[in-house]
Amino acid sequence: MQSRTRIILGVDAGTTSVKTVAFDLDGRIASVSRSSVRVQRAEDGRAEADMNHIWDAAASTIAAVVDDIGDAEIVAIGVTGQGDGAWLVDADGRPVGPAALWLDGRAHERLDDWLDDGRAAAVHQATGSPLFSGALPILVDELMAADPTLRERVTTQLNCKDWLRFKLTGRRATDPSEASRTYLDTATGAYAEELFPALGQEHVREYLPEVLDPQQIAGRLEPRVAAALGLPEGLPVVVGVVDTAAAGIGLGVLDDGRGYAILGTTSLVGINHASRADVRSESSIVLATGRGTQVLESMAPMTGTPNLDWVRATLGLADEDWVVVEKQAVAVAPGSGGVIYLPYGAPSGERAPFFAPDASASWLGMSVTTTPGQLLRSVYEGLAFSLRESTDALGLEGPLLVCGGGSDSDLLCTILADVLARDIVRQDQPEVGARGVAMLAMAAVGLADDLHDASRRLTPSTTTFSPDAARTALYDDAYALFLATRDALRPHWGGLRRLRESAEQHPAPESSAH
Known part of the structure; x- marks a missing residue:
């Protein structure tokens, strides 16, 4: 009689969507279900979410995956989410x-x-x-x-993942x-x-x-919840970690001195240290990993993929598939014809590796001969320059593992390799956050010797983007100009912000021509 496939569920509750991913014990994705959640905003600055709606979204995705994988044996659940x-x-x-x-x-x-x-x-x-x-x-x-x-x-x-785990098990705890x-x-x-x-x-x-220890079993699935989700009663649910830390685990970044980057709506660059005494910057975020005295030091610049969405729309390419859009940027030589883009397009400015709430985006070095393709490529390069500043500040060395929606772009990964002068390593399968908590769950229930063993078992194949020496030399010069022009503009960001706010308060005048 053939044995049933054993499955670990990883639940990842982000800011705008919740997903459940089923992994087999070889790390293959057996099923994925996603559900959108809504952020409620108001003029006073509030940004809220309905906690019951988030639980309903998680429950519906779990149930959908359970239904999809048929008679497979689910052995544990790991949970992560926004922090x-x-x-x-x-x-x-x-x-x-x-x-x-x-x-x-x-x-x-x-x-x-x-x-x-x-x-x-x-x-x-x-x-x-x-x-x-x-x-x-x-x-x-x-x-x-x-x-x-x-x-x-x-x-x-x-917190978000603690709320979901409480709904699953009834235990109030965090990590x-x-x-x-x-x-x-x-x-x-x-x-x-x-x-x-x-x-x-x-x-x-x-x-x-x-x-609690992140790879500890926090509790067991409550009977009424198990029945509603189609899961076995008493299924172990593991403590888990916040989503940014889960991504590092999912990438296999466990040891001291190892680093990674998330290329998403906002960016993140992180590195593990043996203890907090090794933290390099006063402006970085420090998270205890739960692995002894180890901490994760990270910087989370606001220079993320919304810059790419904006330039695609601005160039009239919003209806084009990203594959088609990127062909225009790939056709442009490195250096974007001398155009430099400062990628501070977030309305809230910048927070790392420097704090500047008035920061704003700019194109520099343009002329009447500048092409749309050059403008487009310069945005990719500007994002890479911003990440280099954070990796330099954190002292990252060696290959850099990457994840997040931006890492799907071969062009962005290639530019990053050249700008950072190091290999960029991307997993060939997505869902690294859910994979990270699945690794924690695998270790917690004894299906792996420890977290390192779980990482070896569940980590998928990777693609490596290696730097080109000639392009790296060109980008070194461009990066120096990026920093110099950015710093020259910084004293004027406040005035530019005030000018923009003033302009937004006045409607465009009607033509006075007769």
């Missing part, structure tokens, strides 16, 4: 309101006060990461100032990577108890869940 924000539940396990997401900007003015009075510095000293308006310590103050009844109604803060973005002392791995009185938030300490 930061405030995901608050009451004593009965119900959301007290919508989740305030990492994108939430309501606490922007409050952040200025915390920067002035030292509270932001206290958070930075404890966690190792600079505070921003979408982080729990400042968001919880903002929310409770707007609704004082929250203080009594809230019992637990559960070191998520806790690093709240109140965890990333040097010791425990909550920084001195931080709560320093912030006047002693009551918040009661909301924080226990911190």
Whole structure:
């Protein structure tokens, strides 16, 4: 009798979609299901999501995958998801309101006060990461100032993947990577108890869940949930990690000194260190990995793929497939005819490796002979220059593993290899975040000797893009110009931002010609 195929489910709940991926024990993807979720925005800066809707989306994708794989034996579930924000539940396990997401900007003015009075510095000293308006310590103050009844109604803060795992198992818990973005002392791995009185938030300490090993079994699938999803009762559900850390695991970046990049809506460049003492920058984000004293130091520049979407639309190519669009950029010689693009197109400016909320995008070096293809290619090159600045700041060496939607582009990977003067390694199968938590689950249930063994078993084949010495030399000169012109413009970004805001408030005048 032929044995049933054994399957691990990886659930990945991002900002705009939730997916469930079924992996067999050789790392092949057996099934994928996705469901969109909506970010609710308002003029006051709020960015929220319905927590029950996110659970419904996760449940529907799990059920769809279970149905698709037939009689395969599902042996464990791993969960990951977006980080930061405030995901608050009451004593009965119900959301007290919508989740305030990492994108939430309501606490922007409050952040200025915390920067002035030292509270932001206290958070930075404890966690190792600079505070921003979408982080729990400042968001919880903002929310409770707007609704004082929250203080009594809230019992637990559960980040996105913690909320989903709670719905699966009934256990309230988190992991070191998520806790690093709240109140965890990333040097010791425990909550920084001195931080709560320093912030006047002693009551918040009661909301924080226990911190568990990421590859520990957090709980078992509850009977009523199992029945609804078509899964066996008592199925183990593993603790997991936040999505950025899960991507590193999925890429096989486990050891100290190894790094990777996520090329997505925003970018991320990260490197593992033996301890927090090895962190190189005051502006980087520091996450405890749960693997001893190891931390992940990362920079998350805003210079992501929306720049490419914008230039495609601006050049009138929005209806063209990306394969067709990229052919125009591939046909252009490296250096884009002398055009340099500063990729600071995010409305919120830049956050790494420097902080400049007024940063704006620019094309430089154009003339009346500049072609659309040169403009297009220059955007790819500008994204690569931005990533080089972060990799240099973090001291990354050797091959760089990449993932995210932007890594699907052979052109972007080729340019990155030339600009960074190193091999760029891309997995031949997607879903690295879900794969990362599947690896954690595989180790947790004893189907692998340890996480390294699980990584070897589940990591798919890769494609390597190697640098060309001549192109690298050209890009070295272009990169120097990129930095010099960018820094020359920086003092004027504030004025340009004010001019743009003023222009947006005035309608275009009607022609006065007669």
